[in-house]
Amino acid sequence: MDKRHLGKTGLEVTMLGYGGIKLPNISEQEAAECLNLALDLGVNFIDTARNYRDSEEKIGKALHKRRDEFYIATKTSARDARTVEEQLGISLRNLQTDYIDIYQLHTVSNADTWEAVRAPGGAYEAALKAREEGKIGHIGVTIHRDKQVMKETIASGLFETIMVCYNPMDAEDVAGEILPLAKEANMGVIIMKPLSGGQLTQPKNSRIAGLGGPDAVIAGTLRSVMQNPHVDVVIPGMQAVAEVEENVAVAENFAPLSGQEHEELLRLIGQLSTEFRYGQVCLRCGYCQPCTVGIDIPAVFKAADMKRGYDEKLHYLASEVWESVEVKPEACVECEKCMEKCPAGINIPEQLKQAAALFAGL
Ligand code: SF4
Ligand code: SF4
Structure with a gap:
């Protein structure tokens, strides 16, 4: 090499x-x-x-x-x-x-x-x-x-x-x-x-x-x-x-x-999912962890990105990730401790709500 x-x-x-x-x-x-x-x-x-x-x-x-x-x-x-x-x-x-x-x-x-x-x-x-x-x-x-x-x-x-x-x-x-x-x-x-x-x-x-x-x-x-x-x-x-x-x-x-x-x-x-832009796309770096109430934030965003980016016939993959998240975003108390650590500048509590909306009813 x-x-x-x-x-x-x-x-x-x-x-x-x-x-x-x-x-x-x-x-x-x-x-x-x-x-x-x-x-x-x-x-x-x-x-x-x-x-x-x-x-x-x-x-x-x-x-x-x-x-x-x-x-x-x-x-x-x-x-x-x-x-x-x-x-x-x-x-x-x-x-x-x-x-x-x-x-x-x-x-x-x-x-x-x-x-x-x-x-x-x-x-x-x-x-x-x-x-x-x-x-x-x-x-x-x-x-x-x-x-x-x-x-x-x-x-x-x-x-x-x-x-x-x-x-x-x-x-x-x-x-x-x-x-x-x-x-x-x-x-x-x-x-x-x-x-x-x-x-x-x-x-x-x-x-x-x-x-x-x-x-x-x-x-x-x-x-x-x-x-x-x-x-x-x-x-x-x-x-x-x-x-x-x-x-x-x-x-x-x-x-x-x-x-x-x-x-x-x-x-x-x-053709892939969302455009890569800071402040919008989670890098899955995990720096925001641990969340105060135990939400696996990168996993939630992964599920949401998959749901947004995949063809409909592959949405079951997004649902599998979503279902594996034990503490769902609704538990967020908006302490914003995660945001201090996020290098991508994501408004995490807000994007958690948007992610949850994608899976509402599941
Ligand atoms: S703002 Fe919500 S997601 Fe972020 S650490 Fe606090 S409880 Fe967890
Ligand atoms: S710190 Fe930000 S970019 Fe990294 S996993 Fe958490 S939300 Fe995603």
Whole structure:
């Protein structure tokens, strides 16, 4: 698998990385199988986060004996130095390592957060200290939205890597406005949500025949992201051996899409559900969990997206997801605690009501 130079970090990373966000969905043994297979097949970059529930622990348990075979990137959502220090200690323990290659300030996605992390006593100060102490190698930032903050963090020169959402729909024009700036600043560019938080892996894609079926849509999407000259590493979340094999095959046999293939891909993706727009589409990141009253918010939104996006004959799939939700949206007490954590800026209580209306009478 080809490797790319991750900006000023100097690391040589495989163009496909392992996104650890979905590891909490599978057992320890399944996670170990997926992660070990990824390394066996040549992947050398794994990304996780302190708030991906037990993702760090699973990586640590599965791979601590192979620590010299991969770079590990994790993240903290803490905004103050003291909490970052605590969280870094937990991440190191979970990952069973004494060194994190890239430590990222997570979801710096609005002006207030950006100000808080760089203020005296803020998160950046602790990251800098950790780098001086040799606990981490490089400092990165992840931003889900707000292009102004993206531009300011790039211009600040404080970070060696930037992680942003980018996929062929690119409704926010990240490819045009942000990635070139990051490359000009010699930052490593890491792409999250290449498959739109899993929306492009839904069974509804089975109605797409033109490009060769659902697998081809996923492969086409990954190829389209990888061929952007400003992208260094793409980290789809993976939770099955088959997904690891398929994604590795795309990277190993990487070839850029022709203009015609790209147009076809966009046309086919255009047939899928809702347009990918921040504030409207749930990324299934799970950051909003746990809900105060126990609603599985991403599952509710998944059911609603399936109902809206699928052909009628596939609505039973949406109903299955809806029925699996134990605490229904009506239980929401509108405390809005989830909204503080949602990187997509979704008005969650409001969209829960809309989702419930779709399934009224079931
Ligand atoms: S606003 Fe509703 S969905 Fe969000 S945390 Fe509170 S109870 Fe849960
Ligand atoms: S509602 Fe927001 S925080 Fe929750 S899973 Fe969706 S995008 Fe993530």
